[in-house]
Amino acid sequence: MSQSPQTNESTKTRTPGKMIKGFLGTTAIAGVAAAMLATGLPAPVTGAFADAVRVEAPQAPSFADVVQAVSPAVVSVRVQAEVKPVSNDGPFNFNFNGRSFDDLPDDHPMKRFFDEFSRGFGGESDRDDRRAERDRRGPDGKRRPGRVRPVSQGSGFFISEDGMLVTNNHVVENGSAFTVIMDDGTELDAKLVGRDSRTDLAVLKVEEAREFTYVDFADDSKVRVGDWVVAVGNPFGLGGSVTAGIVSARGRDIGAGPYDDFIQVDAAVNRGNSGGPTFNLNGEVIGINTAIFSPSGGNVGIAFAIPASTARAVIRDLIDDGTVERGWLGVQIQPVTADIAESLGLAEAQGALVTEPQSDAPAAKAGIEAGDVVTAVDGEAVEGPRELAKKIAGIEPGKTTEITVWRNGESQTIEVELGTLPTETAALTTDDQDEPSAPQAEATLDDFGLTVVPAENGRGLLITSVAADSAAEERGLRAGDVIVAVNNQDVSDASDVVGIIDSAASDGRKAALFQVENENRSRFVALPIDQG
Template identity: 60%
Template structure:
């Protein structure tokens, strides 16, 4: 039961008196002090987004800008984007009148004065020589041709960057985040992984440096921070997450990129992407963009790849890789079905190179490499990376699927001395080979004996057939079917009939074009 207490008569009178006095003061003009009452400002208590300030302040001194000079023509676009390429009604930027507003704008804001502005990122050798900077003793015929990013990995001045940033250079300048410019020398570079190593000559100082992370622990969705010099601006920080792992963008046999959505633009190449511990998880190397600018899809070389390559470059200026010497292509489900494999995994050997370690060990065309030293091979790219991870003269055990059963061979790897890499992409034939033909209606192709006596020439392909859909063309040559040599159309028929008896629905055709062969799985169901 609630009890309501009524105010006393004394309290009522006192209140009325005070109210009356206030009314008299207002009516008589006597000033009264009135205090306004406001509501409290809005304040929301919620989980706070992570701040990257601590990471950035720690790693920024280790990130540098890399300027490259060479005797290439000035038209060569630099990585930093300072050599602007515009076209206005058929006239280039340099052809615009001096009083044109766009020319004035880019002189003032475009790359700190554009390619020829004194003291700007695109300053030529003469500008630096007049200031007594690093370019003072360099030949005046060298011009700035590229600009990217990089980072110190040791206190004595080793700098990691991209190969495509420095590949055409004759002189290199490293610009620290405080603006200090230091000359650098090229220690070595590796075009296959797009990595390069520079060395700054500065024995009197020690540099802030960063280390490589164990990127195998980096997960899709983890925060990352990219630091670099987009468009020559210097010291720019962007953040995002890891969008994907193991990306293949067709740049080489060792593609295994980390995809991030942090803003990366021209000039970020060679710069680091950090985790929240301040370690390098990747080196920015490429972006996907229809416009040339950032659209949130950037690719970084994994730290695990970079660490091994950089260690080799630091040791003797080059990378030593194991070499198997076989041309390979992916194993599709169709190919797996045609060869009796349960799953589409491993690497299909198109052809071993003459005199290669693989050929000497007995690896044959049509073999599927399923494991190296007992570790399963997922696909052709993984085989390339795994073999490259061994040094020359290393002995490795190769597991093969051949003629419906598992076998193994031991290979002593060679030394990959050139940039030529095995490719699964065949060259297109120069011209069809005319000859009398016999139709293989069920396959949609017409063949005839090849002029050189080896295999069968494809003289016609039904455009509505599976053969056409899988890229078979006139002029190509069929060397074997299910790893059996064929010289006549009847040979093909016999192999296909045997495959049907074995319960297979596809046959594996080895096709040659332009001196390069590949495998194509074609359906052989009764029609």
Template identity: 55%
Template sequence: MTTNQDAGAPKASKGGVLNRRRIALLGSVFAVALAGAVAVEPVFGPSAPAFAQNPIQAPAVNQPPSFADIVEAVKPAVVGVRVKTAERETQTSQTLEDMPFFRDLPKDHPLRRFFDDFGFQQDSPNRDRFGRGPRGEGPRQHRRFGMAQGSGFFISADGYVITNNHVVENADEVELTTDAGDTLKAKIIGTDPRTDLALLKVDGAGKDFPFVKLAGAAPRIGEWVVAIGNPFGLGGTVTAGIVSARGRDIGSGPYDDFLQIDAAVNRGNSGGPTFNMQGEVVGVNTAIFSPSGGNVGIAFAVPSEVASHVVASLKENGTVTRGWLGIQIQPITEDIAASIGLEDTKGALVAEPQADSPAAKAGIKAGDAITKVDGQVVEGPRELSRQIANLEPGKETALTVWRDGKEQTITVKLGTLPDDPQMAKADNPRGSDQDKGAGSRALTDYGLELDSARNMPGAGSEGVVVTDVATDSALVDRLKSGDIILEVGGEKVSRPSQVAEILSTAKADGKKAVLLRVKSGDSTRFVAIPTDHG
């Protein structure tokens, strides 16, 4: 029995049911496909919610800092630096007439003029085929121009710009390109090769330039920094990173004190600024460490506190004057500290005062350990060099010195660091042979063979010469054949037997090491040797 509803309902064929099912399935697939892009409404009424989904939501995370505001504020103060240099170059002796293709060219042909500009002599009745003139004068000379690029930044509204010395070195013309695309002529106010800094000046003509401030304090290791510059001529390039290290010595000189950053720095970034998160310049980008010549995440910048001192001096004097002691110094090792009675290795050991230098005049002696400058602790030789260099010439400076097992203060009136300081050289007259062989094998327990200097041609008359160092000697890395031992434990020596005697006495007195003053070539240094080799 059927109901009226059943009777009145149309009977679908088997094929029709399959068709409706196929359409419904395709509609579902279409809905799922769109769900990944936008939310969709159910397509087929109540049956569709099984396929409706919400967009995927990623969990909230802390975003890295944005540098956009800082860059927007400081970028207008950064400039590209283009340098033009000219070098005179003698023309080649080759003439156009030596080249078959050019022989038939008219005399005024553009190609002749072009190649003449690039070093090819045109045939002339007044010159031979080698370019020589009728009076025998040499070939004409042409100027070859070279271009270099770097970066810089304004530090004042009236147009002072900091860059690197190596960017503008030997420059004939300097042009700056601003962030807005303007080209400005600049002149060099002064340079300082020792810190690789240079100060430029643009004629402002009443125009106020956007400028940035040098930071007054060093950044902490791990702080964010932003570098802006002109790498490969791509002006206005911004990169970011962190301060990787401070106080880096890259071997460019005694005043090395670089910041190390991992912001991408490449050729052309030289002279550009590195900013902190307050928009202050913390460093002047100067060098990169790169086996390939490109960025590997190790760049070096001159700290802002160094740049401030140098720039102030360049602006006032056009050059940088530094304090000068006039001494050769070396690190204090643990052995040296033990031999002179110091508790630690801080300070710098005076290897030799330069003749007539401020240090020599004040009474500084070889073997003195300088531990403080005006009350500030000296960490090592490099720090001593920087501390003295930062003081004004003529200043009376108090040096705390460790000498003969006790501390004393010596006041030195600093001199001016010469551009090319020359070290004093000792006079070494030859002596007699009366001590030949005396005690020459007295230090065999140390793996050393010695002889009196006066017995060695060219060694002079003072000291004891090291004639051999055994390969298994503990001193093989400290002494070498030809070294001259001038003093042992502060006493001058002229015979090997004296060296052995002083070492023996020091060991009996309970000393762990003894200090030798050694001359190697034209320089002197100190070497500590332990007393427990006998």
């Protein structure tokens, strides 16, 4: 079924010089004369046609075989939702002896008066809305149930013979009714099996009992940048459309969520392609189209697909019980920059820096602390926060996992029994407290361009000003931030900071790690020591 572009060794070409020589040769006179008699064209023109370039290829490059095989498995997904009845509350919420404006009979004098009066505050459109609202009431005056109307349309594809199909979560998340439109135009009702907002995947099941053409997932670990791909879907509601391109990049993080690992392709993907498959030339799904980058909203050749390996695991869980269970460590993390690595004595800028373990979460219970750098999970290296999130999510909740951390200049392993990732993880909070007010005595940390005072609650130093163009300003420190620790040591006075910095400098460190809190969030910032 697969076919790739080919190069034909027997391709023949002619240069302009050869074409002219062939036309002027005496041996061609009889052929030219015959052509003139047959066509009525001047001999020079007829001779040029006869000597035109011809390409002899056994078969031109084509994706037709792939498209013909997979198209029956690709569908359009139309989503409908119930429209909530319009509220009576508005700019004129009149009440007449317990009866609202819309409850009055149409021939009521006050009804006619306010209907005319309201034209100056919205014109005919407001009146039409009220009429539509009255039409939604039954003969008894009670409101009918909300109407069902289309809210979105996307793409999808069958993954089983009995009608299981995959699409995007953002296509179906607001829906109450789902219709699957086959490539031959047949419309079938479907029900929602399950969806996962974190990976933007959803599974539908066609309710009619019949056998469907379906496709399988590829081993996306073998997908290479530069491989040909074919995207099939429903752009702009036009129905089955096919585009082709190549894999542009792998491992893209576009800020969509904690598990970003997208395949980037340059095949044309537009609105309505969401949830549709991207195939390799073997007709296997390498990814599910989920997002595009576009200043205009249309295709500019940058599209992102969820890798098959991610989709396969999530879809299996959704089919089993409609939900996805993920392992949960319970920490806030940030990347390890070169400056942070230097301040901690790490040889390389890799791993995930723990800014705060969540209260009562598995990490805190096991002894993981703020300032630890997670460098490995069960012996597998962690490159950064994204890799840590993916590794932990892929482990079964309740399993005891070995977390390797870098702490106080050395590596150690901590065993953590993972929990189950909550459906909605609450934002990390600290003890309730008012914004600390600054005491009178201020101190300066000239090496970093900071002016600080002890925090009102006695925990850390409140930054009152940051010098322009200083190292602190360049790294995002602002007045109102609270320095709670330096190099993982608590500070409550400027002299504490000076002592820690002197010690780090004597150890040959070129940067110090400041733990900073603001608005109940914690982060780490590395400030260079040698700029003082």
